[in-house]
Amino acid sequence: MFRILIVEDEPDIGELLQNYLEHAGYVTRLAQEGQGALTLFYQETFDLVLLDLMLPKMDGYALCQAIREQSDVPVIMVTALDSEEHQLQGFQFNIDDYVTKPFSIPVLLQKIRAVLRRTTGHAGDEPICYRNLTLDLEGYQAYLGGTPVDLTRREIALLRTLLENQGRVLTRQMLLNRVWSYDFYGDERIVDTHIKNLRKKLEADYIETVRGVGYRMERENKT
Numbered sequence: 001m002f003r004i005l006i007v008e009d010e011p012d013i014g015e016l017l018q019n020y021l022e023h024a025g026y027v028t029r030l031a032q033e034g035q036g037a038l039t040l041f042y043q044e045t046f047d048l049v050l051l052d053l054m055l056p057k058m059d060g061y062a063l064c065q066a067i068r069e070q071s072d073v074p075v076i077m078v079t080a081l082d083s084e085e086h087q088l089q090g091f092q093f094n095i096d097d098y099v100t101k102p103f104s105i106p107v108l109l110q111k112i113r114a115v116l117r118r119t120t121g122h123a124g125d126e127p128i129c130y131r132n133l134t135l136d137l138e139g140y141q142a143y144l145g146g147t148p149v150d151l152t153r154r155e156i157a158l159l160r161t162l163l164e165n166q167g168r169v170l171t172r173q174m175l176l177n178r179v180w181s182y183d184f185y186g187d188e189r190i191v192d193t194h195i196k197n198l199r200k201k202l203e204a205d206y207i208e209t210v211r212g213v214g215y216r217m218e219r220e221n222k223t
Contacts, residue, residue, distance in 0.1 A: 004047065005044075006031070080100065
């Protein structure tokens with residue numbers, strides 16, 4: 001499940017973006033000023049950043065520069081600054097797109113999909129196939145050999161995260177951040193319980209336990 005960091009100091013616009021993006025199936029976090037956004041970026045993992053330029057404490061250019069020093073995560077600038085000079089300055093930080101306000105929500109969603117498709121290989125809505133397992137992302141349904149598997153939405157999200165990160169070890173905390181999508185203060189062993197349930201329902205041990213680290217799904221050999 002793709003995670004998007006929204007950096008927007010206008011509460012109405014920030015809430016609007018969150019509502020539309022979450023309805024489209026993304027997990028979002030919202031920051032209303034630059035320094036807070038940078039703290040979130042350091043603490044969590046994101047697949048894309050929607051970045052306003054006119055921010056308190058740290059403007060969007062400074063924030064983008066700080067992000068670029070750590071990561072090549074896709075960045076789309078969404079701002080009222082529409083001059084050619086501002087756009088060129090943004091692209092100097094290797095941003096992926098520049099959207100000016102007021103903007104069309106459907107167009108913005110298509111731009112997000114295009115950037116994610118270009119940077120990850122898919123936009124998040126195509127079915128994911130793995131051995132005899134198929135995960136229908138639009139229908140929130142898993143299939144084993146064409147037979148539906150009864151999974152909860154949390155189990156679907158967990159399975160999706162593992163499938164989208166084949167070959168990569170994900171710690172319990174990383175899974176909590178991506179799947180539970182809020183600051184979780186309970187026992188992180190709740191991840192173990194969900195993994196156990198997934199294994200039982202899938203009737204196969206697709207998920208590998210990396211002792212002392214976390215979990216991973218072995219990368220499928222397509223050749």
